[in-house]
Amino acid sequence: MRSDAIHPSAPIARLSAAHKRYGAITALAGIDLDIRRGELLALLGPNGAGKSTALGLLTGRFGADAGTVSVFGADPRDAATRRRFGVMQQEAKLPETMKVRELVNLFASYYPAPRGVDETLSLAGIGDLAQRRYAALSGGQQRRVQFAVAICGAPELLFVDEPTTGLDVDARRGFWQVLRGLREQGLSIVLTTHYLEEADALAERVVLIDHGRVLAEDTPAGIKARASGSRIRCSSALDVASIARWAGVHSVQRDGSRLSIRGADSDALVRQLLAADPSLSGLEVSALSLEDAFIELTRSADTATPIGEAA
């Protein structure tokens, strides 16, 4: 019985009301998450938000204290389930004295129908490093080997935890290309990141996580829209406190002669500003970046009862 065979859009992996505590620290406070076939989903959040813990549950590193975890309709701790997904963890050093080809060959042997070793190496862009020892590689090259190890089993679902942390800009963009290529081949990918740019560049769907909860779940554009729309900058002598009382204004800041206003409806605000101050100049209107959206959303969550930070 496989529900995802009947409903192609049904989730292939799911967390339902999942809780995880480490001693006094709540890492996940009842999280619900669906992963759909063929999508690239980004779990976005600051360090300690609970992203890696969510991935730990989905990859079967540990069990949930409460709630359920299911991957392909089964427990991710079952070997039969594990043969269908690959994992790139955030902190995993491979044995230093082993050569790249040997590492991929070993991990590929865990799967019933693995990718060829050469194909894996070239997909990960490390074909020329096959005979090098792991210890002799740069940090970026080592990440690529870890990635090769994650995809060598030809998985249907790939979990990558902070894959580009510590990589330079070129290496990061190169890695994005590889991920996009794999997704085009039908691979479902779950990526955790604290780079907003990364989620924006890669994901169809972003799940924003902080304090072990889902704050928002949407397309990158939708996330931006949720954090209510736009930022207006202008030079004006208008009083900050009185603007803050206008309808639809979220925040106002003054920096010298410049005002910076965040609000929902930029058209109405611009009209109101021009009416209040005809001498107003240097008007700029821009959409909030994902970064702004992120700050806005996490800030509003902070006003709720705070929960401990998690590793």
Next chain:
Amino acid sequence: MNTAAALGRPASLPMSAAATLRLYALECGYEVLKMARMPAFVVPTLAFPVVFYLMFAVMIPGQWGSFQKAAYLFATYGVFGIIGPALFGFGVGLAMERESGLLELKRVSPMPIAAYFVAKIVMSLLSGLCVVLLLSAAAFGLGGVSMAFGDWLLLVGALLLGALPFCALGLFIGSLVKGQAAVAIVNLVYLPMSVLSGLWVPMFAFPAIVQKLAVIWPAWHLAQLALGINGQIEGVNVLLHVAVLLGFTVFFLSLAALRLRGR
């Protein structure tokens, strides 16, 4: 029709017996290769017992009471020599790979966890075998020791099987601490236990209390078996020592399993 089937394979393909066999063979082979590429670790582990033997049994031959030094130390350095790889291979190896995250990565991979431990046992036994072969060459070639071939085979077999309790102890130490801390703990256990079990000098050299306490050390029990086989002591209660070693193995395996599962 799901994607996996569309890709030409069923949702979850079982591992064939041949693929499983290959997996175990690769895991063991690479474990040995991984170690063989660390001469700074391998050479001392393999060479120490035979170097000690050459110094204390070959260069300074003689008798210790009723014991013939060359034969006594052949048996006890054999015990000393197989404990080293068991404690270091398992204890330190596991502790290092828990710290580096490799064990976690393997746990989320489809690798059967047994393959990880089988590889470590094979590695320990192979190192132990090398130590015993080196010692045998020194004992027979330079120490003037002579044994029936059957007895020698029995001794080698006993020492290799006798490595298992120490693999279990190493596993427990490796489950207790991560990284370099395991090296300190292993040395803290390994060297005092070896001395207090009569592996370096016979037990009669020690105060009565230390002699009485020898029964708590698994190394002493294994040494009694080894010394019995090469004729240095008589009337060895084989069943008792085997039972103690077995109990010891089960005890530390259980503790280690509790620690590793409990995380």
